[in-house]
Amino acid sequence: MKNFYQDGPQLSNTFRSDEALQKILKSLLPADAQKVALPHLEHLGERAVTDMLTWAQEAESQPPVHVPFDPWGRRIDDIKTSHGWKALEKVAAEEGIVATAYDRRFGAASRVYQMALLYLYSPSSAIFSCPLAMTDGAARALELYADADLKARVLPHLLSRDPKTFWTAGQWMTERTGGSDVSGTSTDAHPFTGTSEFGATHSLHGTKWFTSATTSQMALTLARPDGAAPGSRGLSLFFLELRNDKGELNHIQIHRLKDKLGTKALPTAELSLQGTPARMIGGVGEGVKRIASVLNITRIYNSICAVGHIRRALDLAQDYSGKRQAFGKLLKDHPLHKSTLDSLEADFRKCIAFSFFVANLLGQEEVGEASASEKILLRVLTPILKLYTAKKSIHISSEVVEMFGGAGYVEDTGIPRLLRDAQVFSIWEGTTNVLSLDMLRAFEKDQAGQILEQFLVLNEAGSEELVRLQKLLTLSGEQKEQHAREIAFLIGNAVARIAMKKYSL
Amino acid sequence: MKNFYQDGPQLSNTFRSDEALQKILKSLLPADAQKVALPHLEHLGERAVTDMLTWAQEAESQPPVHVPFDPWGRRIDDIKTSHGWKALEKVAAEEGIVATAYDRRFGAASRVYQMALLYLYSPSSAIFSCPLAMTDGAARALELYADADLKARVLPHLLSRDPKTFWTAGQWMTERTGGSDVSGTSTDAHPFTGTSEFGATHSLHGTKWFTSATTSQMALTLARPDGAAPGSRGLSLFFLELRNDKGELNHIQIHRLKDKLGTKALPTAELSLQGTPARMIGGVGEGVKRIASVLNITRIYNSICAVGHIRRALDLAQDYSGKRQAFGKLLKDHPLHKSTLDSLEADFRKCIAFSFFVANLLGQEEVGEASASEKILLRVLTPILKLYTAKKSIHISSEVVEMFGGAGYVEDTGIPRLLRDAQVFSIWEGTTNVLSLDMLRAFEKDQAGQILEQFLVLNEAGSEELVRLQKLLTLSGEQKEQHAREIAFLIGNAVARIAMKKYSL
Amino acid sequence: MKNFYQDGPQLSNTFRSDEALQKILKSLLPADAQKVALPHLEHLGERAVTDMLTWAQEAESQPPVHVPFDPWGRRIDDIKTSHGWKALEKVAAEEGIVATAYDRRFGAASRVYQMALLYLYSPSSAIFSCPLAMTDGAARALELYADADLKARVLPHLLSRDPKTFWTAGQWMTERTGGSDVSGTSTDAHPFTGTSEFGATHSLHGTKWFTSATTSQMALTLARPDGAAPGSRGLSLFFLELRNDKGELNHIQIHRLKDKLGTKALPTAELSLQGTPARMIGGVGEGVKRIASVLNITRIYNSICAVGHIRRALDLAQDYSGKRQAFGKLLKDHPLHKSTLDSLEADFRKCIAFSFFVANLLGQEEVGEASASEKILLRVLTPILKLYTAKKSIHISSEVVEMFGGAGYVEDTGIPRLLRDAQVFSIWEGTTNVLSLDMLRAFEKDQAGQILEQFLVLNEAGSEELVRLQKLLTLSGEQKEQHAREIAFLIGNAVARIAMKKYSL
Amino acid sequence: MKNFYQDGPQLSNTFRSDEALQKILKSLLPADAQKVALPHLEHLGERAVTDMLTWAQEAESQPPVHVPFDPWGRRIDDIKTSHGWKALEKVAAEEGIVATAYDRRFGAASRVYQMALLYLYSPSSAIFSCPLAMTDGAARALELYADADLKARVLPHLLSRDPKTFWTAGQWMTERTGGSDVSGTSTDAHPFTGTSEFGATHSLHGTKWFTSATTSQMALTLARPDGAAPGSRGLSLFFLELRNDKGELNHIQIHRLKDKLGTKALPTAELSLQGTPARMIGGVGEGVKRIASVLNITRIYNSICAVGHIRRALDLAQDYSGKRQAFGKLLKDHPLHKSTLDSLEADFRKCIAFSFFVANLLGQEEVGEASASEKILLRVLTPILKLYTAKKSIHISSEVVEMFGGAGYVEDTGIPRLLRDAQVFSIWEGTTNVLSLDMLRAFEKDQAGQILEQFLVLNEAGSEELVRLQKLLTLSGEQKEQHAREIAFLIGNAVARIAMKKYSL
Secondary structure: OOOOOOOOOOOOOOOOOOHHHHHHHHHHOOHHHHHHHHHHHHHHHHHOOOHHHHHHHHHHHOOOEEEEEOOOOOEEEEEEOOHHHHHHHHHHHHOOOOHHHHHOOOOOHHHHHHHHHHHHHHHHOOOOHHHHHHHHHHHHHHHHHOOHHHHHHHHHHHOOOOOOOOOOEEEEOOEOOEOOOHHHOOOEEEEOOOOOOOOOOEEEEEEEEEEOOOOOOEEEEEEEEOOOOOOHHHOEEEEEEOEOOOOOEOOEEEEEEOOEOOOOOOOOEEEEEEEEEEEEEOOOOOHHHHHHHHHHHHHHHHHHHHHHHHHHHHHHHHHHHOOOEEOOEEHHHOHHHHHHHHHHHHHHHHHHHHHHHHHHHHHHHHOOOOOHHHHHHHHHHHHHHHHHHHHHHHHHHHHHHHHOHHHHHEHHHOOHHHHHHHHHHOOOOOOHHHHHHHHHHHHHHHHHHHHHHHHHHHHHOOOHHHHHHHHHHOOOHHHHHHOHHHHHHHHHHHHHHHHHHHOOO | OOOOOOOOOOOOOOOOOOHHHHHHHHHHOOHHHHHHHHHHHHHHHHHOOOHHHHHHHHHHHOOOEEEEEOOOOOEEEEEEOOHHHHHHHHHHHHOOOOHHHHHOOOOOHHHHHHHHHHHHHHHHOOOOHHHHHHHHHHHHHHHHHOOHHHHHHHHHHHOOOOOOOOOOEEEEOOEOOEOOOHHHOOOEEEEOOOOOOOOOOEEEEEEEEEEOOOOOOEEEEEEEEOOOOOOHHHOEEEEEEOEOOOOOEOOEEEEEEOOEOOOOOOOOEEEEEEEEEEEEEOOOOOHHHHHHHHHHHHHHHHHHHHHHHHHHHHHHHHHHHOOOEEOOEEHHHOHHHHHHHHHHHHHHHHHHHHHHHHHHHHHHHHOOOOOHHHHHHHHHHHHHHHHHHHHHHHHHHHHHHHHOHHHHHEHHHOOHHHHHHHHHHOOOOOOHHHHHHHHHHHHHHHHHHHHHHHHHHHHHOOOHHHHHHHHHHOOOHHHHHHOHHHHHHHHHHHHHHHHHHHOOO | OOOOOOOOOOOOOOOOOOHHHHHHHHHHOOHHHHHHHHHHHHHHHHHOOOHHHHHHHHHHHOOOEEEEEOOOOOEEEEEEOOHHHHHHHHHHHHOOOOHHHHHOOOOOHHHHHHHHHHHHHHHHOOOOHHHHHHHHHHHHHHHHHOOHHHHHHHHHHHOOOOOOOOOOEEEEOOEOOEOOOHHHOOOEEEEOOOOOOOOOOEEEEEEEEEEOOOOOOEEEEEEEEOOOOOOHHHOEEEEEEOEOOOOOEOOEEEEEEOOEOOOOOOOOEEEEEEEEEEEEEOOOOOHHHHHHHHHHHHHHHHHHHHHHHHHHHHHHHHHHHOOOEEOOEEHHHOHHHHHHHHHHHHHHHHHHHHHHHHHHHHHHHHOOOOOHHHHHHHHHHHHHHHHHHHHHHHHHHHHHHHHOHHHHHEHHHOOHHHHHHHHHHOOOOOOHHHHHHHHHHHHHHHHHHHHHHHHHHHHHOOOHHHHHHHHHHOOOHHHHHHOHHHHHHHHHHHHHHHHHHHOOO | OOOOOOOOOOOOOOOOOOHHHHHHHHHHOOHHHHHHHHHHHHHHHHHOOOHHHHHHHHHHHOOOEEEEEOOOOOEEEEEEOOHHHHHHHHHHHHOOOOHHHHHOOOOOHHHHHHHHHHHHHHHHOOOOHHHHHHHHHHHHHHHHHOOHHHHHHHHHHHOOOOOOOOOOEEEEOOEOOEOOOHHHOOOEEEEOOOOOOOOOOEEEEEEEEEEOOOOOOEEEEEEEEOOOOOOHHHOEEEEEEOEOOOOOEOOEEEEEEOOEOOOOOOOOEEEEEEEEEEEEEOOOOOHHHHHHHHHHHHHHHHHHHHHHHHHHHHHHHHHHHOOOEEOOEEHHHOHHHHHHHHHHHHHHHHHHHHHHHHHHHHHHHHOOOOOHHHHHHHHHHHHHHHHHHHHHHHHHHHHHHHHOHHHHHEHHHOOHHHHHHHHHHOOOOOOHHHHHHHHHHHHHOOOHHHHHHHHHHHHHOOOHHHHHHHHHHOOOHHHHHHOHHHHHHHHHHHHHHHHHHHOOO
16 A cells, blocks of 8 residues: 555546436427537537646636736736636637527527536636626627617627637626625716727726626726716616727726635736726616626526536546545445435536526527516526525535545645635625525516416425425515525525426436 | 725624633533633633734745755755744643643543633634644543653643643644545554664654644654554554654655645645654554544544634624625624524534533543443544534535625635635544444444433434434434434534533523 | 765854954954944844844745735735844844944944944845935934924934834935936925824825835935925925824825845835825925935945945855865865955955945044045045945855855855845945946045045055056046046055055955 | 836847847858848847747746646656746747757858857747757767667757757756766666666666756766766766656656746756666766767857847847936936946957857867867867856846846846846856866867967967966966966957957957
8 A cells, every 4th residue: 555646536528428418408409409519519528628627727826917017117907817718718719608699590599508518618717707707798788788889899709709809898896885786886987078989978987896807808887977866776887998909908907806715717806997988888877777687697607607616526526436445445335425425416406407497598588589477487586596506516515525535625636626616606696695685576576476486386286395485485574584595495496306307307 | 985995804802702602611610610711711812812813814824834955955844834823832832722621620621621722712823723633632642541751751741831842743644545544554663673762662664644733743643563464453553753852853754735725824744754763652453442532532622623613703794794784784784694694603502512512521531520321422422523513614604705795705804714724624533424434333332322312312302303313323234324414413403402401502 | 975965154153253344343443442342243243143044034035015905995005024024123223233323422433333233234134234224324314404303203213222112214215217316306295284293394295116114114205395496406305204193104105015136025115105294304405415414324334234245255155165075175275266265355355444444434424523534535435435345245246156056046045145135235325337427526526536536645655556547537528437437446446455454454 | 207107128139130140140151051041040030029038028937836746645746837938949949949050051150050049049038048058968969979779769859840849958967966076976877677768778876956957858967887986987978768658757756946046937956866767878987078078069058148148138228228317318328328338248249259259160170170279279268268258248237237227126127137047157067167177177188278379379469468368377286276267268358359350340
């Protein structure tokens, strides 16, 4: 045993090894879409364990660096990212991780196909999936609300498959006053008097506290035009480009990059807008409403990435359980280890089924094929899906770390990153509690609560959990709020079971 | 709102603010012990939020560095630790964090008093509590099994309250072949032929994979004497001193420090014994048995530290909930936030009650006051306590990180450390599954299973969970193993409830 | 030879081993001063190779860190320095490195005594000698020009021997527009309207490009009052305190710490004054004149530190030459190595003799014992001394690095630092060319050129170099400027020879 | 002046801007060679200030990292280098920096052409020129002394212009016992008994203290076969390949990378040979003789790189002198600044003329066109050239740093690197003193001293320095050694003047 060295876990083509994904796609994609999508996904599943993996490790080990000044004292706010990070951006363009959703070659199925790409791309992307979520959300917002000239200028970049012309977008919402609560937004928008290539209407002044994509070319943000109301009602949505044609930042100052628990390769910054030219999208005071339509997309991204993350964690744990011996047996041959793994795997199946169920609703909505109640389901299920998958990904990541014992706690195995990154899924796009309350609010509109309940009763009749849920739904006021999380998880479990049945998982 | 800056969470004297601890101590400590202990604990509770806190931050931000060679190529294996880390070691000596358990001034209550010190010390110690666990375990092993001359040489150092003479101890058990499973230990022990200040009997050759205290002065380790049996049966326990009187390492080579998810200030190393002089303690093949008695201590340390950690996390979250506004109210005034916090606080009370219940059993056992069934309870409850508190500390830490939103994910707030450090509690001293199986094994001996069941029935009659537990306990073989975790948590919850009642929590 | 390891160089008491210093002090210090100074210097010579050395290494390996923001986004501009750096500041206070010059217990000899302390302190101080130079210069400026109340407030701090009350001072002269050329200073001084503890008269706005002591408590700086003339004529000298009584910076923003070739432990910063309260010292437009008197002090500090640096480099090289073998002999037994070392040692003797000759003139001037021509000599020799010792220290450091071969190029031996640090001596306080021209300008005033020439002729009659010098001094205009460096070095050599004779070196 | 920002220095095509180089090449290259070489050099001069410059900065800012172990404890000794460093290796292959010398398309002029390439490549290569020197030296040694099969196996790699097949070579001579003095080499060579792809004859055991190219594919080294004599006489030259066909190191353990003053991108390592298969080249005891022929090449590389470095430093200083104002004028309009720069420029012309004069001799010798006395000149002038250019490069670099004032001392301007890197030129390949003595030894053989003297008299009759030189040459024994440096510099100056005349500089 002197020269014993443990073999580490190994990954193989992540499409080919993922039965659940394959079943779901066979259920959701029409035949013509399968013909295109499946080989493409197999190809990406291979990249995910070869070149992408190398770049992701490089990107993780060389985090971005902020250079505020040049040697001579000029403010430059350069953000240096690694070769690996840049290579992963290229992959995103080449593989059409965003674009696939917008060519709508296969109708509603295009969104499912695109989410499957994202699901394979994400866990080997060093969280480049985050800028992509912002990009997709921005593309949707522009598609829905921007004037024709702005669309013509920007959409071809966001949807490009050519790395040279591909743009990513940022969404700069969070300020120091609040995370998800944007009502205290203190960024002002004054009328813009200069000239601007992209039709700026205002110049913005304010500080943004978390901006996840400061290396992107454009951003959407919220600001309060002169004279607008306080609170959320006074906010408008703005489009801006980060740099002018000389490559200088457009009156933007970056304060610092955040030193985060995880998502180490992602350049998350604190910044100030100091007279930044911006163009209003939609009308005065319509900001929150406009941004809401984007939230569906970014929350589903968050969910798909969380599920991709869970899959990755389990792939590593399962492979390792066939290689590591303890107390005379391989880990996988220990009944308790086996039952622990199995229960995590069952959680995974719930999550993936639930996620693609909602992704499919999104696809239907985007191409105008969703019924009224499907639209409502999409609206109420999205926050539930997001919080459900986020919590599962943290729990599973922590269990997987533990399954590796000491090796799981040591960074060069790559295992601790699983937990560090997973934690962010419960914070981005609204925490568990914020989204639980969002769900309650959604129930009140258009009889959404009843529609959801009917959907569950129809598909889940008799379940014990359903009884409990129905009881909780009768609560009101403070009491209902206190149980909002429990309600969310009961619904999440129920919908997951329905989806699993649908996809024969 | 332009100039709005959130105030961060603040800590106050951690003894004075901790009602649960105070109640427990009033229940467990006799009056004379209270007179001494309570002011001491109040004093330490103050240090925990003043000087110790500063040093802990310093120690975290200046992790230890391994210098393998001097400038001229000589192997030196120097481990440089920060000023803060060294200061925290001094506090440990001055405050008698280990010594208090061994003066036994208050009989069994001395252990309770000592564990209360540890509980306050630990969350502001940058995990210096880990070397202390090893030191306490070593003191106990030497007390029980070492020859008089060795005791006389070493115990005064381990139990010193003078930083100048204080020693810490390491326990070097883990090898590459196994974590908790030491049966594959490949360290050889050949007869020692030289001279040695501490009566070395063997010289050791082998590699130790995780050694948490390579800056300590002594260590206990396992090795296989020439000709001894394979597997665990052939292992003996050895005492060694790390450095000779010139300050050189005693034929020990340090390969590297581990870059860990958390416990950043703690110098965890991989090392080789290359002819290290060592003295056998106990007989050939008695190694595992001897080390077992130490495990009770280190596992209870792990539990107390996990509970101290939970308290710290909740103190921060509670203070912050009274400072942070969202959606128009302080966090603490949101019913859902409040109910979430309350449920974590309830978990905390379970954990602290359970921990001191077991610590008290340990104290009784150490001074010979434990009955036969109390000894058995100590044996079976120790692994359950350890796994129970570890899992709770991870869950609560993750929830607390989430409660801080984005700020919880940014390292300079100190919040992410809560999660990074918590994860280790489930790995050190045996993972959840390893300990669940250890519990099952313990049930088989001396009718321990029945004794525990009786204890629960007596104290918990009628509980629904108890019914489920009793059913699971009738399973056998593989099936029982599959449910070992569930059994452990059912027992944990039950004992926690019993202890809470006992301490009026 | 398998197990051959080279022994590194070792230092012994740097006072006891320094014959040249001892001879000079015996020549310059009266008997009563010797009685006090020599034991003190021997004590400091011991610290220089014991505790100070450890702290200096610690300070070098933990460079200062700038923290612009607190976790919640507040601008704090904290500069974290190491424990070693702080300990070296304490030594400076305790040993009276500045204070000794101002108690004037031994008249003019107090300055010589103080410079001897500095000479021993400096090479083991990780360049803490730089803040001390600024502190001494500030003390002198305040002594000469400040109002009584300001003196009473500040001088006791600058001259304190108690680390708790000791202050250091910064001098913030350099702006982006110019190094030594302050004429383009763009810091504005507006009338101050608020209240201020130290009697602020103006509030300053501007950017300072190199500020060597941003952890100090006070600073002197130049600014242009509203309406003052452009160029140097419009500048005034200002006193400011860095922090208010809450410990916040007084409207000062630190942009960044400079990442320098050497002087790694020294926190050199770029900063902005953003309405910083300041008190004018002297009248409007007198800034440059007032600062000039400080320059004598800081330039002599620069020189003494350069000579201390040379001594350190040679001590290391000489010790090593008795330990290292090459081609069958110790280095010191190779005639060429020996002659190389000897010539560097001869250069050292020139430098130390020249330095203390000028330090003595300074001492005389400060206590009013200097004759008119001695005052003039002090003025013209100071820039020459500074440039002469700086260039020698670079040359000698580079030669010493080379004498260590590969080991001299490897940072952990500490040898490369010699070259990295030496280079700064030629940049601080005016480069070689700037000072050469300063010397030429000085010649024009008060017949200084002739007085110097007479001094040289009197003491150096017949030297070949003197003939060359006299010829060059007859040049004029552009031609003279072209030869300014050569003139400076000819004078430097001549004065050094005169001083060596005087001190029997 | 508020918004004044200094412009930094800029480089333009380094071939086009270098008159001296152009004149020399027009003098030394025949017309057909010019037709090929000049456009190629112009092309490389452009890359030197465009893509290469970017990669060099990247390579400098991401120094190599040594990873001794994989996550599971296996020794791997991986050396991670940056993307920039790898790109610079590709440039070396593509541009034929080594290969050009060996195709000998233009006879002796091929070497001059190649050295001109190196001269342009080197200052933008982040010192990738060092591995190339080793590679060229190895190619020459193999060409001269290796068996046909080994040549056939290795030379095509060393001389490849295809990055995919290009190999670099290391030379591992230095041990802890001595730098240039290899007599104490303690690496043993035992007969090799295994099988080996490259015909290994021995297996080596020993430690190498400085190895500049541990990422190369092959190395030459010295070792002492069993039974061979002590001292230099017993050493043989060995060829080895670093990795086997699985990519594992061939029984080589890397101890650490050196943390150096400069050459930060270059992975210089300390390593052990632990049974490394190697093939003897030449006979037993011929090691030093064989390596000597390589030294001519590596010393001339050192010289050309030093001169390229000087050119770069002056290009930067000259450009800056036209941009920076001080005291009312551009730096270049200050007579003293101008005369300082001019004298450095004059030194440069001496160095480049001297270097190509010797490079041309090397070219002639390599193609068999050198006369007997030209061979002798090559032998005696090579060490002089090396020490002469090295010392000049340090002096000039330090002056250039000073010319930038504070900006020259700040790393992000790139200026400090000039001094840090220059210092190595005086250490690599023998220090100034070692080479001065080498020169004296060379004088004794084949009447070399007289032949050199005649050459100088013929070309330099009447010079004052020549008189001094002739006097020194009559010294003997210890006295001559003491003056060896002076002799070397007198000859260096004289030959430089002769060469300048020859090339009309």
